[in-house]
Amino acid sequence: MSGTLETQKLVTALKAAAESTRLRILLLLAAGELNVKDLTQILGQSQPRISRHLKLLVESGLIERFRQGSWVYFHVSDRSDGGKLVRRLLEAVDSRDPVLRRDSERAEALKREREAAAQAYFRNHAADWDRIRALYVSESAVEDAIVNALAGPPFKLLVDLGTGTGRVLEVLAGRYERGLGLDVNQSMLAYARSKLKTAGLTHAEVRHGDIYNVALPAGAADAVVIHQVLHYLSEPAQAVREAARILAPGGRLLIVDFAPHEIEALREEQAHERLGFESEQVAGWLADAGLGSPEILSLAPETHDDRQQLTVSVWSARKPDAAVAAHQPQNLEWIGQ
Known part of the structure; x- marks a missing residue:
């Protein structure tokens, strides 16, 4: 991948990223894969609204989606031109922003909660x-x-x-x-x-x-x-x-x-x-x-x-x-x- 986009695709991608909730979503997906339910819990917004934002980000080429059973996960790809653009844009974001820090903390808490549930299962079934x-x-x-x-x-x-x-x-x-x-x-x-x-x-x-x-x-x-x-x-x-x-x-x-x-x-x-x-x-x-x-x-x-x-x-x-x-x-x- 060259890491460059045609002018119109670049304009579309930049417009998609230029919204506060979508920027927060990009930051979360650049850190790891999440599904719609995860994002609604972290961002405190409705599922229809999150789904609309994700649809726009996918269509603009900034994120990718993949299905696992009945769940769909989203992530920022390191291999696509859109993903490379996202990471360049995120370098300019102030990670000290209190809203972004809270998002990151909620994502980590969600991750710890799920892994704790898995560990509890392991403890109960080790033998x-x-x-x-x-x-x-x-x-x-x-x-x-x-x-x-x-x-x-x-x-x-x-x-x-x-x-x-x-x-x-x-x-x-x-x-x-x-x-x-x-x-x-x-x-x-x-x-x-x-x-x-x-x-x-x-x-x-x-x-x-x-x-x-x-x-x-x-x-x-x-x-x-x-x-x-x-x-x-x-x-x-x-x-x-x-x-x-x-x-x-x-x-x-x-x-x-x-x-x-x-x-x-x-x-x-x-x-x-x-x-x-x-x-x-x-x-x-x-x-x-x-x-x-x-x-x-x-x-x-x-x-x-x-x-x-x-x-x-x-x-x-x-x-x-x-x-x-x-x-x-x-x-x-x-x-x-």
Whole structure:
């Protein structure tokens, strides 16, 4: 993308942005993806009014929309000319403005509320987690796909983001010299530690960690796995960027999650924030994070049971060797600290 717009398109885009509510919407969507309900809660305005503003912003090319089940999300794309224009315009906005600060605080509060609900669900179902995952598609097939996608010599350091029960560290036990699982939920971590100890996996450990702000230096990991985590997150693209940051040049990122579906009950019953992901959407996140085009594998359910109509997608991408300076050998002693 050139980052430039034809004169008429530029005039249309500027007119669309030149309204206080729409400017507030652009600021919120530049920080993350939101739906109409989210925006009505944050801005305190009616749904019809917010919908009209969003329609105008989409038509002017400043934002993009995508559907997940019955919900539609909006965001500012880093790849479109309109999105690049939005970010240039927002650089001139005074973030100290009290109205804008309040919007940002409300958006963060909404995000924390949803993630707290997800964490409560995890705490209540930690011991049943592997069984719950197996309801949708053969877990053995998914695990075989994970192992095959990361075939080759063992990695010096493999990081499992949102490790949950630590199952990925078990499945890939022979594929790394040191394995580190990170999760924000202490109940999950306690259960994972017990499982790893029982399995005798002394070269793997789990720790408390934030998937949005991983306490590892850039380029520390040779492989990163995000297994069935993104659909619980308010900001999945941010998690992908953070995973790419900690990858060494030539390192591999593996994402496992659901393809798009319409099982709305999963939002309430199992705390799903997103109803699956289009491959093009995930590929866009990977590109924005500086990773190469992914290899994609789809694993369809084997039965026609209504509970098993979810297809699992596996995205595998590599960080180009030239993305950052030559990778220096990592001192892994800090892992045991």
